[in-house]
Amino acid sequence: MDEATSLTLGISNNPDSDLERNDGSQFLMNQTVRDFSWTGLTVTVKDRQTKKARDLISNITGDVHKGELVALMGPSGCGKTTLLNVLARRPASTGAKVVGETYVNGGKVASRSFERMTSYVEQEDTLIGSLTVRETLKFAADLSLPSSVMKRQRMDRIITLLEAFGIQMQSSTLVGTPIRKGISGGQKRRVSVASQLITCPKILFLDEPTSGLDSTASYEVMSYAKELARLNNIIIIASIHQPSTTTFQLFDKLLLLSGGRTCFFGPVPNVNSYFNSIGQPVPKNTNPAEYLLDIVSSDFGGDKDRAQKRVTEIQNVWSNSIEAVTITRQCFEQIRQEKEAQKLLTEDLSRPSSLRITRALLHRSFIKSYRDVVAYGIRIVMYLVWLRLQPSQEYIQPYVNAIFFGSAFMSFMAVAYVPAYLEDRATFAKERANGLYGATPFMISNFLIGLPFLFLFSLLFSIVSYWLSNFRPSGQAFFMWVMWIFLDLVAAESLVVFVASIFPNFVISLALVAFMNGLWMSVGGFLVPITILNVFWKYVFHYIDYQAYVFQGMMVNEFSKRNYSCGSGCHCMYQTDLASQCQIRGTGVLQNYGYATGRNGKWAGILVGIIAVYRLFGWIALQLRRS
Helix, strand or coil: CCHHHHHCCCCCCCCCCCCECCCCCECCCCCCCCEEEEEEEEEEEECCCCCCEEEEEEEEEEEEECCCEEEEECCCCCCHHHHHHHHCCCCCCCCCEEEEEEEECCECCCHHHHHHHEEEECCCCCCCCCCEHHHHHHHHHHHHCCCCCCHHHHHHHHHHHHHHCCCHHHCCCECCCCCCCCCCHHHHHHHHHHHHCCCCCCEEEEECCCCCCCHHHHHHHHHHHHHHHHHHCCEEEEECCCCCHHHHCCCCEEEEEECCEEEEEEEHHHHHHHHHHCCCCCCCCCCHHHHHHHHCCCCCCCCHHHHHHHHHHHHHHHHCCHHHHHHHHHHHHHHCCHHHHHHHHCCCCCCCCHHHHHHHHHHHHHHHHHHCHHHHHHHHHHHCCCCCCCCEHHHHHHHHHHHHHHHHHHHHHHHHHHHHHHHHHHHHHHHHHCCCCCHHHHHHHHHHHHHHHHHHHHHHHHHHHHHHHCCCCCHHHHHHHHHHHHHHHHHHHHHHHHHHHHCCCHHHHHHHHHHHHHHHHHHCCCCCCCCCCCHHHHHHCHHHCHHHHHHHHHHHHHHCCCEEECCCCCCCCCCCCCHHHCEEEHHHHHHHHCCCCCCHHHHHHHHHHHHHHHHHHHHHHHHHCCC
């Protein structure tokens, strides 16, 4: 397959024809996006120190045509990512006020339609490391392509994209995790872009696509993007910091920013002539991108006042230039075509059904889970260490200790699930921002896929720990123990989901989950029996402590129907009706802890309620928090 063929993603190059796949069937939208323009974009926030309004970007106007690759460039903090987010209709900044308009084919397009025709590749590669390259593209297709696209057509498209980006040889290679090495950084960037091209977006936004790559890998990634834009009539807008000369020359247009204002917008070949005309000629044998960044930056150097004066002059010259006036006039001429643009609003923008999306998420989570050594493998080993106990009074406290370990410590080790969930959440945030699905299918699939794994842990743990520790030898008691362990683990992972949904930061989530589990251990009834627990801790925390109900249930399971020997001297630690027989009835131990029998159903119901509340709060957090 030659280069031109491999990079053609099944989209007609005829500007007057429909967008179609190679098999001739319609793909999402019929109308070609010929141009994308924006006028007067301004983002204003309140300065934290002065409390006055401050513009992050100010009065930005521009237009891009099909097949063009555009660079947003400028010094750090100039507003590149803010502008890219505004163009992509994403939140610009917390509490920001946005004015200005964006147009497709000269007309306004509803947000839902705009989401369907665009894709956004974030600066960080939010890929699932335990999936292969081919699986990453497969699930991107399953989550975005309508049900009318047949399986064979999906696979053909995936193969086309693998070949288009030169990653077909890595199709069976894992993306890579901190434990398992995968593909290179440049290849990850290509996989990120390829996964967003599954739906044939008409406009593609790339946030720092060359971040963390060397010059060779950067050129490689952008050259693929260039060919994709040209051969498939895609508009690609990329923020980029400091490209090499060869990478810079790949771009068709440059939007140069400084301090949130435009310093230049136009074709890259016109850069030299324009800056020559304003008295800032680009020196020969110099990387023009580096030179432009130098002259529009005022943050570094000896004379900052002079540098700021130069930047302000460049901004003012551009504002009054013929080029700026021409661009504004062209944008407003295109806006007159709004009637045609309304066809985009009414096109078939179908997505997979909620059931299909949930099934795809379940399948993806299943693959990730059984390959994720960190989330589950290490925990299995830690859970299988036990000592054998005897049914005599000197072992009563070790039995209680073992029960506490079986409940509290196992749930505490759910902190190992934090990084796995944060990876899933980051993938969800990216896919939701691209309009693929919402919080409901994600939360449902995340909950359901964990159940079989947690039940398997509970069973493996119980088979070893229960019989090796010599707990009450009864089949019914064994399966009751399994039930308590299972509910304990489900509640613990639900707590992780709740906390990490609110605080999607590894250190914060880990610390909070560990703290909360430590608190539950303290008030659960083992360290301080419920009979003497302080009233405040009892009524504020004990009754919402899932570990407390698991501990009670496991204590009743062991002691309610078992007797223990008082030893050779017949000095019984607990006085019960069996003292004359030199034995201790297990219910005497339960009375000491303040536990009653016959409440298993009530405790299990409360645990299910706690699990539901954690998941509900996690869902609400995902709904409210958009990043």
